[in-house]
Amino acid sequence: MKMKKFLALSTASVMALSMAACGSTDNGGAAESSVASTTPATAEASSEAAAPAEVTSLNYAELTLGEDYTDITTTIKVLTNRTDLLEDGAAVPFQTYIDAFNEMYPNITVDIEGITDYASDTLLRLQGGDWGDVMFIPAVDKADLSTYFLPLGTTTEMDGQLNYYNQMYEGTVYGVPYTAGVSGGIVYNKAVFEAAGITEMPKTPEDFIAALKQIKEYDSSIIPLYTNYAAGWAMGGQWDPAISGSATGDSTYMNQKLLHTANPFADPGDGTGAYNVYKVMYDAVAEGLTEEDYSTTDWEGCKGMINNGQIACMVLGSWAVPQMKEAGDNADDIAYMPFPITLTSGKQAASVGPDYSFGINASTTEDNQAAALCFV
Structure with missing residues (x-):
């Protein structure tokens, strides 16, 4: 071949x-x-x-x-x-x-x-x-x-x-x-979610924040959502793709429609859109559900941390799943879920591309x- x-x-x-x-x-x-x-x-x-x-x-x-x-x-x-x-x-x-x-x-x-x-x-x-x-x-x-x-x-x-x-x-x-691969989603540790009593994957921003709180209540030593802020690319480069696939279900929205939309970051009132993508980040930080010092996050170090259960989840593309699996002895605990937004159609979505x-x-x-x- x-x-x-x-x-x-x-x-x-x-x-x-x-x-x-x-x-x-x-x-x-x-x-x-x-x-x-x-x-x-x-x-x-x-x-x-x-x-x-x-x-x-x-x-x-x-x-x-x-x-x-x-x-x-x-x-x-x-x-x-x-x-x-x-x-x-x-x-x-x-x-x-x-x-x-x-x-x-x-x-x-x-x-x-x-x-x-x-x-x-x-x-x-x-x-x-x-x-x-x-x-x-x-x-x-x-x-x-x-x-x-x-x-x-x-x-x-x-x-x-x-x-x-x-x-x-x-x-x-x-x-x-x-x-x-798939972007605009979340890599998570299944064992942590299950141990915290989360039996269904969150499908709305409210459910997701509630799940993070539940993890923190289960074990305060676990970081519910790790931002990887210090890496730079892990913020806009991983959160922004959710605006098209997950938050709108419209593959043309991010690059062709957002700039021509009046008040694109306003709350649409239905749990979708860019507003709710960034509200997840805002609420997680405001509720103390992320790492204590975002300026010292460690990209290489976080791989082993999510593998061994010190981190519950991170907003990353599916490309990161193999890296997290290889970072420790708990490969089977690492999984991937769509960003926690449900469209008005009742379905969840994710972005696919190179x-x-x-x-x-x-x-x-x-x-x-x-x-x-x-x-x-």
């Missing part, structure tokens, strides 16, 4: 696991409990299909792995935020991918660098220019994608390759997601660009 087909298969597997974690059932499964908040490739391409940029001969869709560019001998540098995959004990360490790649391309050396404060540091590195060959594309303006990254193909070409992508501009794709995307340096050498494309 060609490697370029692997992403579609792995994405499907991730989505199946993510939807199962959200409580899908046989009568509708993921369709009943979630809605796609990040637009699938076929739909999004139609809105950005005009005037594609000129694509180089290095084309993602046309690459034949193990046959093309096998004569290249070089070293490529790859930047990643997944520092956990560089550590001993990772379920699928990065070296596993490198070893598989080197079976096809033994003369291409892959140098991986993990960056903890990825969102900020990579933007600075990008400005400097000499950052390497492959990175997860940080938050750059889409109009600037061609300045930094190699075009990989048109949206029409990529529609047949990927289930999801979001790094495109005017019909040209610059990034390939390394995974997809995570970070691999981008290739537009300024590196031609050999390194080809080697990077094979690796991606």
Whole structure:
């Protein structure tokens, strides 16, 4: 099987696991409990299909792995935020991918660098220019994608390759997601919830705050809701996605409607909308249901804490579930639930879409660009 087909298969597997974690059932499964908040490739391409940029001969869709560019001998540098995959004990360490790649391309050396404060540091590195060959594309303006990254193909070409992508501009794709998942939800410790007497998952903001209070009453040493405030990205980057999927059930709301809505943060009176997403955060802090000192939260440390029951839950995407499971001996206690908002339809929802995307340096050498494309 060609490697370029692997992403579609792995994405499907991730989505199946993510939807199962959200409580899908046989009568509708993921369709009943979630809605796609990040637009699938076929739909999004139609809105950005005009005037594609000129694509180089290095084309993602046309690459034949193990046959093309096998004569290249070089070293490529790859930047990643997944520092956990560089550590001993990772379920699928990065070296596993490198070893598989080197079976096809033994003369291409892959140098991986993990960056903890990825969102900020990579933007600075990008400005400097000499950052390497492959990175997860940080938050750059889409109009600037061609300045930094190699075009990989048109949206029409990529529609047949990927289930999801979001790094495109005017019909040209610059990034390939390394995974997809569910966002706007909550990773929690089932054993803690059950021990505190919570037998049903909260489906409204009021029920959720009541559950956090119940956990604190059960054991005051447990942090009911850990904010990860000091990490920065764990606030807006994890709470904001709930505005589209969970709080509105409208995949276009966050990026297309919110700015054109009068008083978008007003209380709609029905337990939905952005107001209720942020009210959950406000009430949890006001009621003393979060960590005592939010300025000293520890992202790496919190993984073991939720695994061993010191933390009850955190607002994170489904991508975090494997990391929390691997952080201790209680993998079976870690689970995922939708954000505690029920739509007027009576259903809960979650956002589905790609995570970070691999981008290739537009300024590196031609050999390194080809080697990077094979690796991606």
